[in-house]
Amino acid sequence: MTNKIIMGEVPGAGPAQMDLAELLATRLLVQGNSGSGKSHLLRRLLEQSARLVQQAIIDPEGDFVSLAEKxxxxxxxxxxxxxxxLHAAGERMRMHRAxxxxxxxxxxADQQMKWAAAFLGGMFEAPREYWYPVLVVVDEAQLFAPAAAGEVSDEARRSSLGAMTNLMCRGRKRGLAGIIATQRLAKLAKNVAAEASNFLMGRTFLDIDMTRAADLLGMERRQAEAFRDLARGTFVALGPALYRRPTPVRIGTVETESRSAGPVLAPFEPPSAPVHELILAPLPAAESVARPRNAPATPPPDLLSQLAAHGEVQANVAHA
Ligand SMILES: Nc1ncnc2c1ncn2[C@@H]1O[C@H](COP(=O)(O)OP(=O)(O)O)[C@@H](O)[C@H]1O
Ligand SMILES: [Mg+2]
Structure with missing residues (x-):
């Protein structure tokens, strides 16, 4: 059985292969602006390897649920x-190899981080006898390993960043192969990005991201300017599981459906009635009762008794 999967083609030079055994040992970082084709690339990778290796996908946008059908x-x-x-599920998916x-x-955002951390933690802490190889794909990884403190709680950030660091830095021994995708390299924690030895770099506009991509690939910054002109679905590949020199790869087709396509431009008819009547028509009576602008500072005196009465009714219902 081969360990190689086909990711697409190198324009003018035939199929683009990725070595799965090598990938398990050396991890992968995918970066490209929104719409550059990262999720499509991950889907291609997951579909091509689904029958060869166990997979876990941390999916912040519900984009990959369609893998279940096929x-x-x-x-x-x-x-x-x-x-x-979720912590238990992370551990059990390794036991049962699902x-x-x-x-x-x-x-x-806070919950996404905590939930992902719990699941990854469960996978990471599974007993040694279950350390079979798993591809662990994290899409929009900057959400889970942000470079800077954001609006989320410290607790969420700490646990999520810890889990992502474990995945990328200490996962290999446990059979966990991190595959992370991000729109903005500059927003991804450096220590998490630095542990990947394979890269697929897609279209990138901002200088700060391009500079970091060039540094990671060991390219001159001037060369990295080429990332600006990459077409959607084309990525520059480098690393032991891919190519020894930066090589453009056009990602191939996928079999399952993406939900990430987003709204599509379509012609539309003008509204059937004057627009102010449609948008500003009076509300039905119940909804249109104006709320007082200044709510009374103290509740009306009978509110407490109403609440007490309500409590009694509830209690009676419960005991009925
Ligand atoms: N290699 C490709 N071949 C065909 N369509 C693609 C390819 N890459 C991306 N697309 C399409 O482009 C759109 C954006 O891709 P997506 O993977 O969602 O981008 P990203 O995850 O980087 O924001 C999607 O509709 C996707 O189906
Ligand atoms: Mg995406």
């Missing part, structure tokens, strides 16, 4: 479970 991944809806349950998509769509 490849049988278990989709865990993060919003339905507690942190503790591929999993952790869908974190709909959670706020």
């Amino acid at each position: 490849f049988g991944h278990l989709v865990i809806e993060g919003a339905d479970y507690s942190e503790m349950a 591929s999993v998509v952790l869908n974190l769509e709909g959670l706020d």
Whole structure:
């Protein structure tokens, strides 16, 4: 059995291969601006390797749940479970060698970080007898390993950054191969990015990201200017699982559907009635009762008794 998968083609030079065994040992960083084709690339990688290696996907946008239909991944809806349950799920997916998509769509940033940290922690702490190889794909990795403190709580940031650092720095021995994608290298914690030995660099506009990409690839900054002109779906590949010199790769097609395509431009008819009537029509009576601008500072005197009465009704219902 071969360890090689085909990621697409090197224009004018045939198929672009990636060595899975090497990837497991040396990890991968994908960077490119929004819309450059990172999620498509990850999907291609996951589809091509789904039958060869176990997979875990940390999916902040619910983009990868469609892998379940074709490849049988278990989709865990993060919003339905507690942190503790996710920690256990991370451990158990290794015991049972099941591929999993952790869908974190709909959670706020703080929760996304804590939930991802719990799941990754469970995988990381699985007992030694379950250290089989797993590709651990984290899309939008700057959300989980941000370079700077943001609006999230310190606690969330610390646990998520710790889990991502463990994945990238200490995961290899445990069979965990981190594959992380980010829109902005400058927003990704340096120690997390630095542990990847394979790179796929896509279209990048900002100088600060280009500079960091050039540094990681060992290219001159002047050469890195070329990242600006890359077409969607074309990435410069470098690393032991890919190519020894920076090589452009056009990512191939995928079999499962993405939900990330976003709104599509389509012609539309003018509104059927004058627009102010449609947008500013009076509300139905119940909704239109104006709320007082200044709520009374103290509750009206009978509110407490109303609450007490409500409590009694509830208690009676409960005992009925
Ligand atoms: N190699 C490709 N071939 C065909 N379509 C692609 C390719 N790469 C990206 N696309 C399409 O371009 C759009 C943006 O790609 P996506 O992977 O979501 O970008 P990103 O994750 O970098 O924001 C999607 O509709 C995707 O299907
Ligand atoms: Mg994406």
